[in-house]
Amino acid sequence: ATDFGIEKALQQLGVQDMNPGTSTGSENFGSGEPIASYSPVDAQLIGKVTSTTEEEYGMVMESATKAFRQWRMVPAPQRGEIVRQFGNKLRELKEPLGKLVSYEMGKSYQEGLGEVQEMIDICDFAVGLSRQLHGLTMHSERPGHRMYEQYHPLGVVGIISAFNFPVAVWAWNTALVWVCGDVCVWKPSEKTPLCGVACQNIIAEVLKENKLPEGISCLINGDYRVGEMMTHDKRIPLVSATGSIRMGKIVAQAVAARLGKSLLELGGNNAIIVTPDADIKMTVIGAVFGAVGTAGQRCTSTRRLIIHESIYEKVKNALVDAYQQLRIGNPLDENNHVGPLIDTDAVKMYEAALEKVKKEGGNIVVEGGVLTGEGYESGCYVKPAIAEAENSFEIVQEETFAPILYLLKYSGSVENAIELQNGVVQGLSSAIMTNNLREAEKFLSVAGSDCGIANVNIGTSGAEIGGAFGGEKETGGGRESGSDAWKIYMRRQTNTINYTTELPLAQGIKFDL
Ligand code: UN1
Numbered sequence: 001a002t003d004f005g006i007e008k009a010l011q012q013l014g015v016q017d018m019n020p021g022t023s024t025g026s027e028n029f030g031s032g033e034p035i036a037s038y039s040p041v042d043a044q045l046i047g048k049v050t051s052t053t054e055e056e057y058g059m060v061m062e063s064a065t066k067a068f069r070q071w072r073m074v075p076a077p078q079r080g081e082i083v084r085q086f087g088n089k090l091r092e093l094k095e096p097l098g099k100l101v102s103y104e105m106g107k108s109y110q111e112g113l114g115e116v117q118e119m120i121d122i123c124d125f126a127v128g129l130s131r132q133l134h135g136l137t138m139h140s141e142r143p144g145h146r147m148y149e150q151y152h153p154l155g156v157v158g159i160i161s162a163f164n165f166p167v168a169v170w171a172w173n174t175a176l177v178w179v180c181g182d183v184c185v186w187k188p189s190e191k192t193p194l195c196g197v198a199c200q201n202i203i204a205e206v207l208k209e210n211k212l213p214e215g216i217s218c219l220i221n222g223d224y225r226v227g228e229m230m231t232h233d234k235r236i237p238l239v240s241a242t243g244s245i246r247m248g249k250i251v252a253q254a255v256a257a258r259l260g261k262s263l264l265e266l267g268g269n270n271a272i273i274v275t276p277d278a279d280i281k282m283t284v285i286g287a288v289f290g291a292v293g294t295a296g297q298r299c300t301s302t303r304r305l306i307i308h309e310s311i312y313e314k315v316k317n318a319l320v321d322a323y324q325q326l327r328i329g330n331p332l333d334e335n336n337h338v339g340p341l342i343d344t345d346a347v348k349m350y351e352a353a354l355e356k357v358k359k360e361g362g363n364i365v366v367e368g369g370v371l372t373g374e375g376y377e378s379g380c381y382v383k384p385a386i387a388e389a390e391n392s393f394e395i396v397q398e399e400t401f402a403p404i405l406y407l408l409k410y411s412g413s414v415e416n417a418i419e420l421q422n423g424v425v426q427g428l429s430s431a432i433m434t435n436n437l438r439e440a441e442k443f444l445s446v447a448g449s450d451c452g453i454a455n456v457n458i459g460t461s462g463a464e465i466g467g468a469f470g471g472e473k474e475t476g477g478g479r480e481s482g483s484d485a486w487k488i489y490m491r492r493q494t495n496t497i498n499y500t501t502e503l504p505l506a507q508g509i510k511f512d513l
Contacts, residue, residue: 004332006103009096010047013198021049021193021221022056024063025204025214029056035221037194040106040340041330043378049193051222057229060218064156064183065235067215072153072181079179080130085206086175087123090116097167097198099332104192105166106340106380107294108331119171121465122481126175129486133180144500151490153181158230160241160251163342164297164401166192167199169242169265172465172481178216180489182238185218185230189243191342193221224250231255238263238489242299245399245426245474252476263488264476265469267399268428270451270460271304271408273417273443276311278433279457284318286433286459287405292326292338292384293461296403297346299475300429300453300461303404304396306420309411316365316407319386323366326384329375340380341402350382350402353395357406362389368404391420399426414439415447422450428471429453429460452479 020030030050037046052060071079090097094116102112135149157177161169166188174184188196200219207216220226224247230236231254240263241251248266255262272290274283290302307315331339341347347370354368368385375381384403389396396406410417414432421430430451432443440456443449452471453463463469468479479485505511 004103004330005099009099012093012096013100014201015047015100015194015198017047019047019049019194019197021197021219022052022060023200023204023219024060025067025207025217027063027214029059032056032222035190035193037104037192039103040342040378040380041103041332046104047194049197049221052220052226054229057220057226060185060220061156061233061235063215064185064218065215067213068153068155068183070213071183071216074181076130076133076179076181079181080127082206082210082212083123083130083175083178084127085210086203087120087127089202089206090120090123093202094120100198101167101195102331102339104194105163106331106342107297108336108339109334111294115165115168118168118465122172122175125465125482126179129176130179133486133490135492140496141506142498142504144502145496145498147494147496149492149494151180151487151492154489154491155182155237156235157182157184157489158233158236158239159184159186160227160230160239160243161186161188162243163189163191164294164299165242166195169480170196170199172469173240174217176486176489180486182489183216183218185220185236187220187222187227187230190221190223196221227251228254232258234258234260237261240478240480241265245476248476261488263478263480265299265471265478265480266474266476267426268299268301268460268471268475269303269397269399269424269426270300270429271306271421271431272302272460273414273421273432273434274305274307274311274315275414275417275432275434275436275439276308277436277439278311279435280311280315280318282457283315283433284322286431287319288322288326290459290461291405292403295338295341295382296384297342297401298461300463302460303399304391304406304408304421306408306410306417308417309409312409319405320366323384323386328371328381328383338384338403340378341382342380344379346401347380347382349400350404353398353400353402353404354385354387356395357387357389357393357404360389360393360395362387362393362406365407391423397424414442418443418448425474426471427451427473428475429455429463431455431458431460433457
């Protein structure tokens, strides 16, 4: 791995062989059990972090709670200035951080850089937002009264993120958290803890340079037990969690039991509808990138293609051709398209899914398989596969975090395709490939896609930060990133002020004393 500059990147990011996994910004703690991070690229040990003990968690929460009282008093545009500085540091460290993302998670270096770019972009967005945390002014029904609403900071926000976007998901949340006047406690995935340490080092430096209190950005590490400390903690009004539907249901119930808020961004089962009017060349690019990008481990990855019968064979053949061109290997080598899965457990799930689709009657058109031999020693490299299947298959209804694409056939009008597309429990991303205006508009209409993201002539993945990101149904309903997603990080207050000497009651009620 040294040939790809990993050692130097780790050094630039301040990541050690052994890292304290708990941090309040200026203080780092490390007495819990170590978590080792092995690269799926070459199975090398990259480094270790300690997991957060209950006592350390208590120290973090004390720090965060205290920092919040101070941070909320800093005017929002000045909070934006701190986020601007953080974005600039990310610009300086884009290459090493992109490299660490690629090496620890396994996505291509290009995608690692893209992920850091998303962090930079959300910082820019948040800086602008820091002057636009607007509420409305309404007309009171009473004379001499003024009514308006305002948004105030909420408190300590808990962030639980997944391995597949080990740095960007935190940033989409925390850049907004900070301009909104909140502080964050972040638990990254235990599969990518060093990305968490690297990010915490970057923000800790910005906070130190600005003599800001520790606790504005906190890091904790560990498995679900550490996550549970946050979901059960009444001092955390909002928990933002990205991950599986299974995890999301546990988090949502724990947080709801204390009437806290959760922002959930869970699994997808994203489809592209390919109609007779589709541009086949664009369809193939969109579908292949959607299915094999990040080795099929994005929550927006394309899992299903719903193809009209009249062009089914043509699209299938074009895909098979395209899959023959794919180069699988070290993601730091820019000649490769597809890197490894995150670990050998993920490989087992990929293999089980392929077995299951065959058992349910599916027909494999591009064979999968685990790669062995030189360059594939980690055992995490798999061949992207394509199977012809039915939407009703159990395995097609599930989100398998791997590069397996299911081809489904539809006949008749686009409504039939929309029904298949919506016929899953997940509701994250969706797309239609068509040059037919009626089909496109139908797909976007009230009777169209039921997903949080619906695209025309674009694939399902690669959403921009400017839009609100998230999905419906079992995807959890949360929205992160752009548009007005910031509102969930604030508490809302309606204010009515009477500037007369009378006290008229609303609804015309008379109450004379
Ligand atoms: C995720 O996989 O959790 O739309 C997020 C995309 C990325 C985000 C994916 N911007 O593919």
